[in-house]
Amino acid sequence: MSYEDRLKELNLYSLERRGARGNLEVFKILKWFNTVTAENYFSQVTENRTRGHRWKLKKGIFRTEGRRSFFTERVVNHWNRLPDRVVEAETIGSFKNRLDAVMNNTV
Numbered sequence: 001m002s003y004e005d006r007l008k009e010l011n012l013y014s015l016e017r018r019g020a021r022g023n024l025e026v027f028k029i030l031k032w033f034n035t036v037t038a039e040n041y042f043s044q045v046t047e048n049r050t051r052g053h054r055w056k057l058k059k060g061i062f063r064t065e066g067r068r069s070f071f072t073e074r075v076v077n078h079w080n081r082l083p084d085r086v087v088e089a090e091t092i093g094s095f096k097n098r099l100d101a102v103m104n105n106t107v
Contacts, residue, residue, distance in 0.1 A: 017103055022075045023082060027095050030055055042076075053087040056080050 007014060029042070045056040057076045079087075086102055089095035 019074075020078050020103065021099070023079055023099060024092070024096065026057075026075050026079050027087070027089070028092065052080065053082065053084045055087050 043058040059076045086098040
């Protein structure tokens, strides 16, 4: 049985898709649903000439591979690719629903 067939039978999402749900934690941190301070973990793009949404994050530059695998670095590209309608959600539930809708169309 193929991987895709097993996922369908068990009603699960792919590993890639489950990893993309890390965007939920970024949303919670940036929108103050968490007790964590966003400035301690992420740097937002300060230029107003960015494409896409206004919550873009800066990707860090590191000399070693170790830091690149941290959660705060892994999610930046996924987060920055999300459309406005997902990132501008007001609640966690609406963010999840919009994220799932976008992922159903692209994955």
